[in-house]
Amino acid sequence: MTRHRHRHILEVQGVTKDYQLGKTTIHALRGVDLAVSQGDFVSIVGPSGCGKTTLLNIIGCIDKPTSGTVILDGVDVSTFDDDREADTRLSHIGFIFQSFNLVGVLDARENIEFPLILAKVPKAERAARVDRLVDLVGLSEFAKHKPDELSGGQRQRVAIARALVNKPSLVIADEPTANLDSATSTTVMEAMRRLNEEEKVTFIFSTHNELIERYARRVLSIKDGVITGERRGGGGAA
Amino acid sequence: MIPALALRGALKHWKRSVVTAGAVAVACAVMIAVGSLLNGIDNSFLDSVIPNSGHVRIDGGVARAAVNPLGLRGLLPDADGLLDRIREIGDPRVAAAEKILSFGALLVEDRGEGDPRNLAMRGIGVSPETRFADNVRDALVGGDFLPGGRGICLSEEAARLVGARLGGTVLVLVRDRSSQPWYESLPVTGVFRSESRDFDETTFYVAEAKAAEMLDAAGQAREIRLLLSRREDAEKVAAELEKALAAAGSGGDSPAPRVQAWQAANASVVGLLVFVNVMLGVLMGLFAVVAAAIIANTSLMSVMERLREFGTMRAMGLRARELEKLILAEGAMNGLAGALVGMLLGSAVVALLMKGGLDLGGMMESLGLKRYNRPRPDPAWYALCALAGVGVCLAATARAARSVRSRSVAESLAAADAS
Numbered sequence: 263m264t265r266h267r268h269r270h271i272l273e274v275q276g277v278t279k280d281y282q283l284g285k286t287t288i289h290a291l292r293g294v295d296l297a298v299s300q301g302d303f304v305s306i307v308g309p310s311g312c313g314k315t316t317l318l319n320i321i322g323c324i325d326k327p328t329s330g331t332v333i334l335d336g337v338d339v340s341t342f343d344d345d346r347e348a349d350t351r352l353s354h355i356g357f358i359f360q361s362f363n364l365v366g367v368l369d370a371r372e373n374i375e376f377p378l379i380l381a382k383v384p385k386a387e388r389a390a391r392v393d394r395l396v397d398l399v400g401l402s403e404f405a406k407h408k409p410d411e412l413s414g415g416q417r418q419r420v421a422i423a424r425a426l427v428n429k430p431s432l433v434i435a436d437e438p439t440a441n442l443d444s445a446t447s448t449t450v451m452e453a454m455r456r457l458n459e460e461e462k463v464t465f466i467f468s469t470h471n472e473l474i475e476r477y478a479r480r481v482l483s484i485k486d487g488v489i490t491g492e493r494r495g496g497g498g499a500a
Numbered sequence: 501m502i503p504a505l506a507l508r509g510a511l512k513h514w515k516r517s518v519v520t521a522g523a524v525a526v527a528c529a530v531m532i533a534v535g536s537l538l539n540g541i542d543n544s545f546l547d548s549v550i551p552n553s554g555h556v557r558i559d560g561g562v563a564r565a566a567v568n569p570l571g572l573r574g575l576l577p578d579a580d581g582l583l584d585r586i587r588e589i590g591d592p593r594v595a596a597a598e599k600i601l602s603f604g605a606l607l608v609e610d611r612g613e614g615d616p617r618n619l620a621m622r623g624i625g626v627s628p629e630t631r632f633a634d635n636v637r638d639a640l641v642g643g644d645f646l647p648g649g650r651g652i653c654l655s656e657e658a659a660r661l662v663g664a665r666l667g668g669t670v671l672v673l674v675r676d677r678s679s680q681p682w683y684e685s686l687p688v689t690g691v692f693r694s695e696s697r698d699f700d701e702t703t704f705y706v707a708e709a710k711a712a713e714m715l716d717a718a719g720q721a722r723e724i725r726l727l728l729s730r731r732e733d734a735e736k737v738a739a740e741l742e743k744a745l746a747a748a749g750s751g752g753d754s755p756a757p758r759v760q761a762w763q764a765a766n767a768s769v770v771g772l773l774v775f776v777n778v779m780l781g782v783l784m785g786l787f788a789v790v791a792a793a794i795i796a797n798t799s800l801m802s803v804m805e806r807l808r809e810f811g812t813m814r815a816m817g818l819r820a821r822e823l824e825k826l827i828l829a830e831g832a833m834n835g836l837a838g839a840l841v842g843m844l845l846g847s848a849v850v851a852l853l854m855k856g857g858l859d860l861g862g863m864m865e866s867l868g869l870k871r872y873n874r875p876r877p878d879p880a881w882y883a884l885c886a887l888a889g890v891g892v893c894l895a896a897t898a899r900a901a902r903s904v905r906s907r908s909v910a911e912s913l914a915a916a917d918a919s
């Protein structure tokens with residue numbers, strides 16, 4: 263299957279990002295081009311400091327590129343103001359973080375529900391959607407647990423459910439397994455793969471772990487702020 | 501959603517909340533207690549103004565300068581005439597005018613034999629219906645206040661010292677205007693016990709007519725006291741009256757009487773009160789500044805250490821403005837809780853002090869203030885303290901919230917996670 267059979271949900275064109283650190287300019291991204299289709303399972307692989315987080319933040323409307331454009335669902339989001347960025351994150355993007363970043367005061371269910379409340383989804387529908395996702399990530403027994411009562415793998419599965427709950431076009435996961443042991447990493451990646459295959463969720467995740475990258479269908483290598491190559495991974499929907 | 505989330509945030513980070521709310525509470529409580537005490541001092545002074553000088557006092561002016569302030573040379577020679585003239589003028593602001601005849605006397609144990617005990621005191625001759633002895637009437641522990649103008653009203657302590665008791669008699673020894681000694685056995689018709697030992701050991705009351713008779717000073721008085729409907733009018737009334745009396749009395753040979761408002765009559769105490777007020781006011785101001793700084797700091801810390809949590813919420817799609825509201829709501833809750841606890845705490849301290857009174861020592865008495873200060877709670881002051889506490893907390897949180905808002909989402913997410 264070729265990329266051009268689908269409309270791209272994400273197109274990154276000539277994106278650069280410079281950080282000014284005193285007198286020196288750090289070129290974190292030096293011209294990145296990338297297209298992602300509906301249902302893709304993409305991994306961005308590279309050593310620490312190569313620009314993975316920077317790229318994912320720009321794709322996820324958390325950061326702005328220095329130059330270049332980011333087109334999400336056909337709309338150029340690189341010029342959005344803060345509020346439109348926030349609204350875009352709410353409706354189009356799901357985030358999974360390396361250190362889970364659950365809201366500590368909310369239990370698992372409520373963490374998953376949080377984006378729905380922000381999106382002003384009616385209560386009954388919220389409950390139905392949360393229930394379904396809690397089941398999907400296998401946390402029915404832990405729905406009432408606070409984050410600090412959950413294991414790392416359970417927390418990350420809560421985070422996955424939270425990322426999916428608003429039916430985003432794209433789920434971005436920045437080193438989702440970096441804080442997990444390898445067995446737990448496997449269960450988390452398996453959960454993502456299943457969601458990709460069964461629910462057609464589009465994932466783009468970063469890692470510097472070769473064991474993890476094989477879950478992706480496309481593996482993009484990044485080095486010093488440029489994409490240096492792409493190959494097929496072992497996973498993802500056919 | 502925002503209030504619920506804010507409440508949970510405040511509860512989850514309860515240690516921070518306790519510190520912030522606690523700072524507000526302690527600050528409120530201290531401000532309330534000290535403010536009420538200060539108000540109590542002012543009030544106890546104003547309470548003592550009426551029995552001491554009325555709102556306006558008219559005297560001969562000589563008594564002050566005389567070596568013996570109770571000597572009979574400084575009396576107003578024509579007090580009755582003055583009273584008549586004051587009635588003629590008929591100023592509607594004047595509620596009552598009375599003559600007071602104070603004098604030096606020796607109370608002597610009324611017992612024929614042996615070596616009787618005695619006590620040098622100040623007698624005060626007043627009308628039995630006087631408006632200027634409410635403090636004594638309130639402190640009566642036996643008998644009545646000069647019933648039908650009869651007898652003597654003295655303190656329990658003075659009665660003990662001269663071996664008298666209610667229903668018994670005591671000898672009152674004076675020198676009259678021609679320096680002739682005069683003594684008379686008076687029945688003890690009233691006994692009081694005030695909070696001031698100093699007052700109790702030095703002052704007794706008899707009817708003004710009896711005093712005038714004993715001193716051979718009919719129609720004369722130490723002073724005339726005026727009670728006004730509003731004490732704020734005192735200085736105006738005094739000035740007008742002084743002019744009127746000087747014009748009317750210019751023909752006579754005696755010097756014009758001195759007319760003083762209570763502020764002038766109690767000038768040294770008023771000055772002292774201003775000093776105490778300013779001092780405590782400055783101290784309270786400094787305290788408020790320090791408290792505000794502590795509140796501001798803890799509010800700022802409690803927000804800043806959760807930067808990443810807030811960054812996460814924004815990554816989920818919470819708008820910056822909404823986040824600011826969330827943080828503010830949490831600050832408001834902490835501030836309100838603190839102010840509430842502070843009011844309760846402050847009220848408890850005030851209630852405790854009101855029960856026993858705060859012993860400020862004999863120095864206060866010698867300065868003309870009450871020895872025991874009872875705080876006087878003022879709802880407006882409570883409200884002001886509470887509002888200020890909430891306000892400082894809100895202002896500090898607002899600053900913290902703005903600072904959170906000014907950070908990019910990426911920066912917030914990268915912040916170290918302290919929670």
Ligand SMILES: Nc1ncnc2c1ncn2[C@@H]1O[C@H](COP(=O)(O)OP(=O)(O)O)[C@@H](O)[C@H]1O
Nearest residue numbers: 281283288290309310311312313314315316317
């Ligand atoms: N806020 C920042 N300020 C300055 N330099 C930054 C900032 N964020 C990232 N960088 C730099 O940009 C480069 C890429 O960083 P990052 O995207 O975090 O890499 P990765 O996620 O692949 O480890 C690094 O050299 C890093 O030091």
Ligand SMILES: [Mg+2]
Nearest residue numbers: 314315316436
């Ligand atoms: Mg990174």
